[in-house]
Amino acid sequence: MPVPDNSTRPAASATEADAHRSIIAVWRVEQPRLITSLARMLRDVPLAEDLTQEALLAALEHWPATGVPDRPGAWLMATAKRRALDHLRRRKMLARKHDIVARDMEQEQQAMPDFDAALDDNIGDEMLRLVFTACHPVLSREARAALALRMICGLTTGEIARAFLTPEPTIAQRITRAKRTLSESGLAYETPRGEELAKRLRSVLEVVYLIFNEGYTAAHGPDWLRPQLCHEALRMGRVLIAIAPLEPEAHGLLALMELNASRTAARTDEAGEPVLLPDQNRALWDRLQIRRGLQALARARELGGAGGPYALQAAIVACHAEADTATDTNWTRIAGLYAALATAVPSPVIELNRAVAVGMAEGPAAGLAIVDRLTGEPALKAYHLLPGVRGDLLHKLGRFTEARVAFEAAAALAGNQRERELMKRRAAEAAGASRAR
Amino acid sequence: MRFMYIVTSPSPAHPTPALLEAMHKLSDREIKAGRMLDNGGLMPLSTGARVRIADGELSVIDGPFVEAKEMIGGYAIFELRDKEEAVAMAVEFMQLHKDHMPGWDGTCEVRAFAGP
Numbered sequence: 001m002p003v004p005d006n007s008t009r010p011a012a013s014a015t016e017a018d019a020h021r022s023i024i025a026v027w028r029v030e031q032p033r034l035i036t037s038l039a040r041m042l043r044d045v046p047l048a049e050d051l052t053q054e055a056l057l058a059a060l061e062h063w064p065a066t067g068v069p070d071r072p073g074a075w076l077m078a079t080a081k082r083r084a085l086d087h088l089r090r091r092k093m094l095a096r097k098h099d100i101v102a103r104d105m106e107q108e109q110q111a112m113p114d115f116d117a118a119l120d121d122n123i124g125d126e127m128l129r130l131v132f133t134a135c136h137p138v139l140s141r142e143a144r145a146a147l148a149l150r151m152i153c154g155l156t157t158g159e160i161a162r163a164f165l166t167p168e169p170t171i172a173q174r175i176t177r178a179k180r181t182l183s184e185s186g187l188a189y190e191t192p193r194g195e196e197l198a199k200r201l202r203s204v205l206e207v208v209y210l211i212f213n214e215g216y217t218a219a220h221g222p223d224w225l226r227p228q229l230c231h232e233a234l235r236m237g238r239v240l241i242a243i244a245p246l247e248p249e250a251h252g253l254l255a256l257m258e259l260n261a262s263r264t265a266a267r268t269d270e271a272g273e274p275v276l277l278p279d280q281n282r283a284l285w286d287r288l289q290i291r292r293g294l295q296a297l298a299r300a301r302e303l304g305g306a307g308g309p310y311a312l313q314a315a316i317v318a319c320h321a322e323a324d325t326a327t328d329t330n331w332t333r334i335a336g337l338y339a340a341l342a343t344a345v346p347s348p349v350i351e352l353n354r355a356v357a358v359g360m361a362e363g364p365a366a367g368l369a370i371v372d373r374l375t376g377e378p379a380l381k382a383y384h385l386l387p388g389v390r391g392d393l394l395h396k397l398g399r400f401t402e403a404r405v406a407f408e409a410a411a412a413l414a415g416n417q418r419e420r421e422l423m424k425r426r427a428a429e430a431a432g433a434s435r436a437r
Numbered sequence: 438m439r440f441m442y443i444v445t446s447p448s449p450a451h452p453t454p455a456l457l458e459a460m461h462k463l464s465d466r467e468i469k470a471g472r473m474l475d476n477g478g479l480m481p482l483s484t485g486a487r488v489r490i491a492d493g494e495l496s497v498i499d500g501p502f503v504e505a506k507e508m509i510g511g512y513a514i515f516e517l518r519d520k521e522e523a524v525a526m527a528v529e530f531m532q533l534h535k536d537h538m539p540g541w542d543g544t545c546e547v548r549a550f551a552g553p
Contacts, residue, residue, distance in 0.1 A: 238471030
């Protein structure tokens with residue numbers, strides 16, 4: 001293959017793949033508005049999504065020859081609407097509803113090109129409706145996550161499959177089923193209000209956080225797409241606070257994600273190995289992102305949401321973000337926040353985290369007292385961090401023989417190779433310390 | 438990926454009301470889409486100063502200024518998936534200028550942030 005001459009590159013050797021990527025980028029920018037406006041007219045989100053995809057295919061077919069139009073959004077919208085009309089005609093106006101919709105659409109078509117304006121005014125409401133539909137509690141969590149990535153972020157099925165390390169046909173099937181469920185359930189395409197809104201919002205936040213963690217907890221490995229999941233989740237979090245600005249937990253979740261993501265660059269070393277929080281180079285933390293996280297947290301508090309589970313978790317991460325060095329960390333405050341979190345969402349794992357914070361704030365004996373109350377907890381029976389934390393506190397108390405036994409138990413339970421090795425190392429240290437006595 | 442957009446023009450001028458409205462609409466959409474992190478317009482150089490090192494000497498130049506060929510008029514920071522998306526955004530932004538401010542010349546430079 002000849003080496004491309006850089007000076008003539010844009011026109012002469014831009015490959016078809018490059019052109020496609022540019023077109024997909026343009027489409028992705030427009031996609032949420034395409035879906036929402038079609039969904040509003042058709043009252044059928046899955047169908048709207050199909051037609052939006054068809055508009056992309058049409059662009060991929062035409063634009064390489066004609067060039068990208070000056071107003072690509074208007075082109076895509078007109079194309080998608082034409083497809084919607086075709087679709088309804090093909091179905092021969094089976095229902096009266098379609099009849100009315102088709103008439104409305106023909107009128108709107110004639111009224112073009114002014115259709116943009118009205119839509120721009122309530123894009124927020126439309127987005128909110130789309131988010132609530134894609135994350136409807138009638139769907140499983142996995143289905144909600146896949147649909148959200150597809151309909152709100154514009155990811156392809158292949159991208160979603162790679163991101164979740166799941167075979168593409170599985171994701172394709174998940175999306176098809178979820179869309180069928182939505183179509184068949186006859187759900188109203190509307191924004192929930194009051195009590196219902198709070199309930200439905202929890203379902204949305206849960207999905208966004210699931211997507212974030214899917215990307216965040218697997219920061220190492222060769223799969224470059226996984227950090228992308230963090231970006232998509234963050235973007236959705238920003239969408240939520242823009243379209244539901246009075247919901248404190250939406251701000252709380254965004255704060256939690258921004259603050260966690262601010263540490264991304266420091267979380268792995270050059271070899272890609274994870275670096276634990278106390279050992280991270282804090283100069284690598286992203287200050288802009290920390291500032292955004294703290295702002296979102298402040299907003300959650302202003303809205304009366306300081307005690308929400310996401311806001312509390314964000315407040316804990318904020319304690320780390322605000323400490324210049326690991327030793328400056330305000331553990332007393334963190335312990336208090338964990339206590340509040342344990343009250344809001346009782347969980348033995350949160351209680352174990354509180355034990356760590358109390359151990360740092362008040363000394364290992366106080367931490368150990370909490371851990372020992374958790375040993376009978378069935379939910380933690382196979383949880384390696386319970387003996388792991390216990391071993392650490394015992395070691396600090398100089399009870400090395402007991403520490404060794406605890407670390408060995410932790411090593412036996414650890415599912416992750418690296419953690420197992422860490423626990424074995426600590427068991428050996430404890431054994432050494434006990435002999436040196 | 439994070440991108441900075443820097444708009445420069447040899448003939449800085451106040452945006453027309455139509456352009457202002459169109460840009461407002463676009464930034465509203467982009468904030469609600471979670472892509473735009475920050476943006477702002479900049480006042481003329483006479484409201485600020487240049488602090489420069491030349492031949493090892495540090496000096497503060499407080500005016501009068503010989504007008505530069507290109508003046509920075511504004512900036513925006515976006516969080517986007519890739520360069521293609523970043524370029525698409527810049528094209529859309531500049532198209533607004535073409536539509537609503539005839540006769541204006543300028544450049545929108547798109548630069549990726551260093552780091553993750």
